Amino acid sequence: MSTxxxxxxxxxxxxxxxxxxxxxxxxxxxxxxxWVSFWxxxxxxxxxxxxxxNYIRFFSNGAYLGLVLSxxxxxxxxxxxxxxxxxxxxxxxxxxxxxxxxxxxxxLAFVIPFxxxxxxxxxxxxxxxxxxGVINQALIFLGLTSAPIEAFLYSMAGITMAQVSLxxxxxxxxxxxxxxxxxxxxxxxxxxxxxxPFTVWRRIIFPLTLPGVVIGQVLVFLNVMADxxxxxxxxxxxxxxxxxxxxxxxEGSQLRFASVVAVLLMVCMLAGVALALRVVDIRxxxx
Amino acid sequence: xxxxTIAKAEAPAAAPRRAVRRLDHRTRSRITAWMLGGxxxxxxxxxxLPILTLGLLSFSGPTGGTTFxxxxxxxxxxxxxWDASIMNDxxxxxxxxxxxxxxxxxxxxxxxxxxxxxxxxxxxxxxxxFYLLLLGIMAPGILVGFGFALLMRLMGIELSWDTTAFVTHxxxxxxxxxxxxxxxFNRFDARLExxxxxxxxxxxxxxxxxxxxxxxxxxxxxxLFGFSLSYDEYPxxxxxxxxxxxxxxxVMAQLDRQLTPELYAIGTTTTAFSFIAIGIFTFAFWVLRRxxxxxxP
Numbered sequence: 316m317s318t319x320x321x322x323x324x325x326x327x328x329x330x331x332x333x334x335x336x337x338x339x340x341x342x343x344x345x346x347x348x349x350w351v352s353f354w355x356x357x358x359x360x361x362x363x364x365x366x367x368x369n370y371i372r373f374f375s376n377g378a379y380l381g382l383v384l385s386x387x388x389x390x391x392x393x394x395x396x397x398x399x400x401x402x403x404x405x406x407x408x409x410x411x412x413x414x415x416x417x418x419x420x421x422x423l424a425f426v427i428p429f430x431x432x433x434x435x436x437x438x439x440x441x442x443x444x445x446x447x448g449v450i451n452q453a454l455i456f457l458g459l460t461s462a463p464i465e466a467f468l469y470s471m472a473g474i475t476m477a478q479v480s481l482x483x484x485x486x487x488x489x490x491x492x493x494x495x496x497x498x499x500x501x502x503x504x505x506x507x508x509x510x511x512p513f514t515v516w517r518r519i520i521f522p523l524t525l526p527g528v529v530i531g532q533v534l535v536f537l538n539v540m541a542d543x544x545x546x547x548x549x550x551x552x553x554x555x556x557x558x559x560x561x562x563x564x565x566e567g568s569q570l571r572f573a574s575v576v577a578v579l580l581m582v583c584m585l586a587g588v589a590l591a592l593r594v595v596d597i598r599x600x601x602x
Numbered sequence: 603x604x605x606x607t608i609a610k611a612e613a614p615a616a617a618p619r620r621a622v623r624r625l626d627h628r629t630r631s632r633i634t635a636w637m638l639g640g641x642x643x644x645x646x647x648x649x650x651l652p653i654l655t656l657g658l659l660s661f662s663g664p665t666g667g668t669t670f671x672x673x674x675x676x677x678x679x680x681x682x683x684w685d686a687s688i689m690n691d692x693x694x695x696x697x698x699x700x701x702x703x704x705x706x707x708x709x710x711x712x713x714x715x716x717x718x719x720x721x722x723x724x725x726x727x728x729x730x731x732f733y734l735l736l737l738g739i740m741a742p743g744i745l746v747g748f749g750f751a752l753l754m755r756l757m758g759i760e761l762s763w764d765t766t767a768f769v770t771h772x773x774x775x776x777x778x779x780x781x782x783x784x785x786x787f788n789r790f791d792a793r794l795e796x797x798x799x800x801x802x803x804x805x806x807x808x809x810x811x812x813x814x815x816x817x818x819x820x821x822x823x824x825x826l827f828g829f830s831l832s833y834d835e836y837p838x839x840x841x842x843x844x845x846x847x848x849x850x851x852x853v854m855a856q857l858d859r860q861l862t863p864e865l866y867a868i869g870t871t872t873t874a875f876s877f878i879a880i881g882i883f884t885f886a887f888w889v890l891r892r893x894x895x896x897x898x899p
């Protein structure tokens with residue numbers, strides 16, 4: 316017995332505002348994108364005939380296809396880096412660090428930037444990456460290079476560096492959560508039975524944290540796939556991923572093309588999430 | 603002959619080697635700890651150094667550029683920010699972002715508590731409802747913003763920061779508040795409600811007098827998500843804000859025009875502002891939790 320009677324009409328009515336809000340502002344707009352991407356003709360009207368022309372024109376352009384591939388490549392790269400880094404950090408904070416006070420301090424230092432602006436944090440990388448930037452000054456000071464390296468700002472390397480700093484927390488957070496749910500007795504039992512530390516990790520700890528790893532990877536994947544702000548901030552106008560293409564078409568008033576790219580983006584992301592959901596049950600994390 | 607000696611030499615070595623290996627586990631485990639600790643500290647440095655550099659460079663002298671050397675220390679760029687021309691005046695966008703974040707925070711709290719209570723009622727279709735809300739986190743801002751802008755265009759509704767941007771911001775903040783409330787109710791002891799109901803309190807009174815005071819710290823958490831996520835939101839705003847910009851949009855517009863230390867000053871200010879907001883919410887959270895704990899016998 317609680318303040319809500321199970322299955323009562325009240326519980327339906329309480330769910331209505333949130334459900335209506337999400338339907339009207341997320342589901343309907345997404346379906347609209349799908350519809351608009353098939354519009355033919357020139358006018359922006361619901362009377363437009365439906366065709367595959369927009370898709371055919373998109374897929375017949377090799378440059379756009381290359382963009383799809385490089386977006387996937389960037390997502391895979393970030394998933395690999397943040398996955399490894401995030402797991403190492405989560406494992407250290409939860410398992411290896413003995414002092415509770417240090418754990419809290421490091422954890423806060425790790426999490427607090429999440430509550431500040433991603434945009435500002437991306438901009439903060441600009442003074443680091445330029446030809447006269449901090450990284451080049453440090454390299455020259457250390458005598459590692461005599462002339463500044465121009466490869467950081469306005470390059471994919473610089474974008475990747477910033478994205479790693481932005482998204483590692485997403486990969487680590489769910490792992491921290493899963494590691495915390497593992498009772499220490501499990502480890503001890505395995506150790507007593509003469510398993511080596513690596514075997515304990517491989518056969519016991521890692522499988523138990525797998526849902527966290529997968530959720531983290533999904534979050535990083537979704538964020539990198541749709542990231543256009545970091546790319547625009549650090550890449551200037553020299554680099555683009557699928558997200559930037561949506562924006563470019565939108566600003567050029569080519570709404571149907573923008574919709575096509577948006578739909579492709581959505582399909583790629585849904586495929587990624589569906590793949591992940593086959594591995595783990597997301598609801599185990601949420602509730 | 604030589605083979606025999608080798609065999610003889612190996613036999614006694616086998617026993618100590620096992621001892622060495624057992625010791626190895628402990629040293630190896632310690633080495634792993636140091637390595638992972640090193641990675642963690644390096645990453646924290648990597649994460650914080652740009653933010654700290656941004657803060658430091660914002661105090662550079664009037665002739666200071668966008669990187670080191672600073673050419674003196676001054677509040678010049680903050681004064682520029684304060685006396686700004688109409689073109690790059692950040693005060694109105696700041697006010698808009700702040701009001702919008704407050705509105706999102708309040709809406710998120712109310713809707714998230716209602717939605718979490720609804721799920722506690724286990725109505726039919728609550729699984730679908732859960733995924734519908736989760737969609738707000740999963741769906742990228744660029745799709746939601748773009749799609750909603752198209753919808754408004756079809757319906758002939760003008761884009762504005764306090765109407766259309768507000769609607770899209772809540773789709774982003776609400777799921778976080780909802781997950782927070784679900785986690786809170788998961789740990790909630792429903793027997794307290796049962797006791798109140800058994801003593802004849804109505805369901806509404808029980809919720810108001812028993813449930814709500816206990817989950818209030820969690821409600822603050824949902825409020826913090828609502829505030830900070832909306833305050834920093836960029837992709838959804840970009841498509842749905844219209845002519846009067848919010849702060850992240852104004853910052854990005856300035857970056858497109860010209861990169862000056864003034865931009866670092868505004869970045870430092872909003873980051874400090876975020877920290878203050880986190881501080882206030884954390885303090886309120888701490889006070890409320892102490893009050894709840896103090897009531898326990």
